[in-house]
Amino acid sequence: MCYTNIDFFQQHRFIYLQQNPIKSLQVIKNNFVVYRRLLQRRICCDIKSSYKAAFGFGLFTAIVKIVVVVAVDPTMLKTNKRCQLGFKTLIDDAVFQHNSRPCSLADGDFNHDNLLDIVVINFDTNTIGIFLNNGNELFAPQITNTTGDQSSSMSVVVGDFNNDGYLDISVTNYDLHNIDIFLGYGNGNFTKQSSYSTGLHSNPYAIALNDFNKDVYLDIGVANSGTNTIDIFLD
Ligand SMILES: [Ca+2]
Ligand SMILES: [Ca+2]
Ligand SMILES: [Ca+2]
Numbered sequence: 169m170c171y172t173n174i175d176f177f178q179q180h181r182f183i184y185l186q187q188n189p190i191k192s193l194q195v196i197k198n199n200f201v202v203y204r205r206l207l208q209r210r211i212c213c214d215i216k217s218s219y220k221a222a223f224g225f226g227l228f229t230a231i232v233k234i235v236v237v238v239a240v241d242p243t244m245l246k247t248n249k250r251c252q253l254g255f256k257t258l259i260d261d262a263v264f265q266h267n268s269r270p271c272s273l274a275d276g277d278f279n280h281d282n283l284l285d286i287v288v289i290n291f292d293t294n295t296i297g298i299f300l301n302n303g304n305e306l307f308a309p310q311i312t313n314t315t316g317d318q319s320s321s322m323s324v325v326v327g328d329f330n331n332d333g334y335l336d337i338s339v340t341n342y343d344l345h346n347i348d349i350f351l352g353y354g355n356g357n358f359t360k361q362s363s364y365s366t367g368l369h370s371n372p373y374a375i376a377l378n379d380f381n382k383d384v385y386l387d388i389g390v391a392n393s394g395t396n397t398i399d400i401f402l403d
Contacts, residue, residue: 258305268293276326276335279356287337289321296324296339300356313358319344323375327386328352329403338388340372347372347390347401364401369394 268290278285283301288310290297294317297310315321320343329336334354340347345368348361366372371394380387385403392399 258307268295268297270297272321272323272339274324274326274337278335278352278354280334280354285356287324287326289315289324289339291320291322294319294321296321296337296350298356298358311356313350313361315339315341315348315361316344316363319348321348322373325375325377325388327377329386329388331385338375338377340366340375340390342371342373342393345370345372345394347375347388366390366392366399367395367397370397370399371395372399 269292270288271291272289273286275284275286277283278287278298279300281301281303283303285301286299286307288297288299290312293312294315295312296315297312299307299310301307319341321339322342324337324339326335326337328334329338329349330351332351334352336352337350337358338347339350341363344363346363346365348363350358350361352358370392372390373393374391376389377386378389379385380389380400381402383403387403388401390399390401
């Protein structure tokens with residue numbers, strides 16, 4: 169608008185001077201004063217326009233930064249969702265075998281359906297129980313594998329010991345002084361166990377997994393409560 173006003177003013181003054189040459193000097197003087205005022209207004213408008221442009225550029229830059237940050241880290245938009253501690257039982261008591269005295273458990277997707285399943289040690293029945301996840305907050309009745317008579321299994325871990333892509337299971341057998349390894353078929357079933365001695369009167373209790381010698385195969389660490397020792401089984 170400022171530029172339009174000045175252009176209009178200049179055109180008007182040019183016509184006026186052509187029609188009144190005698191008053192040209194006075195007109196030029198008045199013209200100068202008016203033009204200076206208009207020029208001041210123009211400068212003022214330019215400053216306001218600059219502020220608007222700066223504000224617009226700043227707003228645009230801020231929006232771009234937010235978009236970039238969210239694209240790089242979408243968690244920025246996530247709310248601090250907290251667990252409401254509304255836990256409930258998923259495994260039906262009717263499904264679980266009674267009097268089995270479960271004492272330890274671990275999880276893993278044993279049948280490759282992207283649903284976490286559970287393996288439980290049944291102390292009194294000398295078995296491990298595999299509970300496959302049905303995906304509807306319920307688990308199928310357990311599939312059991314024996315750990316041996318009077319094995320008194322204590323602890324269980326899950327890992328792919330032979331690197332075939334199927335999860336395997338290992339347990340400590342307290343009264344048999346050994347550990348068992350069950351290799352997985354990838355469908356929820358497991359081979360008969362292979363046993364490895366932990367020594368006379370060792371009473372193996374706790375068990376852990378890691379690649380202790382960095383050969384990409386999982387190794388097994390066992391705490392022997394009877395002999396106050398630790399065994400490392402390297403694959
Ligand atoms: Ca599963
Ligand atoms: Ca395996
Ligand atoms: Ca290893």
